[in-house]
Each structure stands twice: as C-alpha cells, then as structure tokens.
Amino acid sequence: MILRLEFVAEENIELPKSYNHILQGFFYKNMPKIISHFIHDVGFAYGKRRFRLFTFSKVIGKLLKKAQGKVVYEPKITLYFASPFAQVVSSSAHVFIKKESFFLDSNKLYLASVEAINPPISTTIKVRCLSPITVYKTPIGEKRFVYLSPWEEEFYRIIKQNLLKKYEIVYNKSYDGVLEIKPVELKKSYKKKVVYKGTLIVAWEGYYELSASQEMLKLALEAGLGARNSQGFGMVEVVSHA
Numbered sequence: 001m002i003l004r005l006e007f008v009a010e011e012n013i014e015l016p017k018s019y020n021h022i023l024q025g026f027f028y029k030n031m032p033k034i035i036s037h038f039i040h041d042v043g044f045a046y047g048k049r050r051f052r053l054f055t056f057s058k059v060i061g062k063l064l065k066k067a068q069g070k071v072v073y074e075p076k077i078t079l080y081f082a083s084p085f086a087q088v089v090s091s092s093a094h095v096f097i098k099k100e101s102f103f104l105d106s107n108k109l110y111l112a113s114v115e116a117i118n119p120p121i122s123t124t125i126k127v128r129c130l131s132p133i134t135v136y137k138t139p140i141g142e143k144r145f146v147y148l149s150p151w152e153e154e155f156y157r158i159i160k161q162n163l164l165k166k167y168e169i170v171y172n173k174s175y176d177g178v179l180e181i182k183p184v185e186l187k188k189s190y191k192k193k194v195v196y197k198g199t200l201i202v203a204w205e206g207y208y209e210l211s212a213s214q215e216m217l218k219l220a221l222e223a224g225l226g227a228r229n230s231q232g233f234g235m236v237e238v239v240s241h242a
Contacts, residue, residue, distance in 0.1 A: 001089035002082040002117040002222060005096060007109040009075040015059065015105055017069050018195040020232035022105050027056055027081055030095045030102070035088055039230075046165045052230035053166065053223055054083035057130035076112070080130055080235060084170045084222040089116075121218055124211040124242035126184055130235040132192040132203030133226040135159060147202035149191070156181045159225050166223045167216060180211040181225075196231055203233055209242070 015022060028036045043050035061077035083089050093114055096102075102109045135155050136145040148155040160179050167175045184207040194201045203226075210217055224234035 001084075001086040002080060002119075003089055003093055004113075004115045004117050005079045005081065006112040006114075007077050007079070007102070007104075008112045009107055009109050011107075012064060012075055013059075013061070013073040013077060013104070013107045013109075015071050015073075015107070017066070017071055019059065019071070019105070020194055020196050023056055023059070023079070023232050024230065026102070026104055027054070027092070030099070031088065031092045032095060035091060039088070044169045046169055049165075051166060051169060053085060053169070054081070054088055055131070055222075055224035055229035055235045056081045056232055057235050058132075058232065060130070077109075080117075080237070082222045082224070082235065084166070084219050119221065119238045120241070121214045121221075121238070122241040123178075123214060123217070124209065125217055125238050126207060126209050126240040126242070127221075127236035128207050128239050129190075129205040130237050131224075131232050132190075132194070132205045132234075133159070133236075134201050134203035134228050134233045135226045136202075150183050150186050150204050150206060150208075162226060163216065163220060163223075167219055170219060170223070171215065175213075175216060177213045177216065178211055179216060180209075182209050183207070184209050194233075196228075201228065201231075201233070207239070208236070211242075 028040060039052050044053050057080035059077050061073040063073055065072040096111055096114055135148045135158050138145060159181055164175055186206050190205040192203045210220060225236060226234040
C-alpha cells in the first residue's frame with residue numbers, strides 16, 4: 001500500500017541537507033506505537049537478517065535554497081510512504097488524519113491531503129526514483145561497504161536477490177517467475193551522497209525498467225529497491241507501461 005501525503009506550513013520549510021534520519025523518525029512517530037516498536041525493534045526475519053519493510057520518498061517540493069548544509073523548501077511539500085503490509089500504511093494514515101499538526105525537525109506542518117495510491121501494474125513497467133537506490137557489497141573478511149553503481153551488472157543482481165528475499169517474507173513462498181531490471185536513463189548527476197547518522201551512503205536516482213509478475217512488481221513499489229529502504233532509499237513510482 002502506498003500513501004501520498006501533502007503538508008503545508010506557515011513558513012518556508014528548512015531541513016539539513018541530509019535529512020533521511022529526520023524523515024525516518026517522522027514516520028516511526030506517526031505509526032501506532034505497537035507497530036512502530038515491532039518494526040523498529042523486531043522487524044521481519046530472513047535468516048540472520050531483519051527487514052523493516054517500509055520505505056518513503058525524499059521531500060518533494062519547490063527547493064528555494066541549498067547552502068551551508070541546509071535545504072529550504074516552499075511551505076508546501078509532498079511525501080510518499082509505503083509498505084507491502086497494508087496495515088502498516090493504513091494505520092499510519094489514521095494517525096496522520098487524527099492529528100492537528102506535526103513537527104518535521106523544527107518545522108510545524110499541517111496535513112493538507114492524504115491519498116492511497118494504487119498504480120495500475122502490467123508485467124513490464126518503467127519507474128523513476130522517488131528516493132535514490134543504494135546497493136553495496138561487503139568484501140569477504142572485511143567490514144567496509146563497497147557501493148555499486150548502475151553501470152555495473154552486480155548492481156542489478158543484488159537488487160534482484162534482495163527482492164527475492166522480500167518476496168519470500170511477504171508472500172511466504174519462493175518466486176520462480178521472470179525478474180529483470182535494466183536502466184532506461186542514467187546520468188552521472190544522478191549520483192547522490194547522503195549522510196545518515198554519521199555514515200556516508202552513496203545512492204543513485206534514475207529511470208529503470210522492471211519486468212516480473214504483477215505480484216513481484218507491486219512488492220517492488222511498496223518495499224523499495226536495493227538496501228536501506230526504511231532509511232529513505234529505493235522508493236520508485238511507475239511512469240509508464242511497456
């Protein structure tokens with residue numbers, strides 16, 4: 001399930017340049033407590049790994065200023081929030097609707113609209129990033145991350161492996177259908193560097209073509225592509241069908 005949330009403020013909205021941790025906290029705070037505690041503290045298990053299985057977009061709005069480690073937007077912004085578990089999203093929607101106002105960092109916001117988005121899905125879709133995709137590997141015997149770019153085949157292989165794990169968690173079965181991801185439009189300018197709680201993360205925006213079953217593509221839209229989805233990475237939206 002996917003939500004589109006529009007907020008307004010009385011003044012321009014100012015945030016740090018790297019604001020993912022602020023948005024993450026914002027969404028956790030506006031989930032019912034029992035759900036936020038489960039997702040944050042327990043998560044959904046796959047072997048030794050834990051998935052949070054929600055994602056969200058970057059701030060979408062008119063950028064007025066970007067300087068001195070800050071970004072300033074006009075007092076109207078849009079955020080997208082999604083999870084393959086409808087209860088996570090629908091219960092959060094009820095929290096948003098009931099509250100009179102919200103704080104995003106030090107910015108006081110008011111909810112202007114909330115809408116559930118149900119994009120039509122074929123078996124091949126073209127998507128664009130609502131938040132950049134991050135993909136990395138850890139060399140054997142090392143703890144450091146090596147971030148991959150969409151010019152590397154391994155970038156897509158790891159995304160597909162990640163989706164297969166998410167599919168198994170959500171649907172409780174293995175996926176045995178077609179699963180292909182390829183770039184449609186790539187530019188060096190799509191490279192983004194985000195600092196999340198002191199860690200530098202390299203991620204990529206862009207346009208991609210996904211081919212799979214409708215069930216798998218729905219999962220990709222609701223859970224996100226790549227890693228760190230619950231930290232605000234890998235959310236995509238449909239822009240066209242093949």
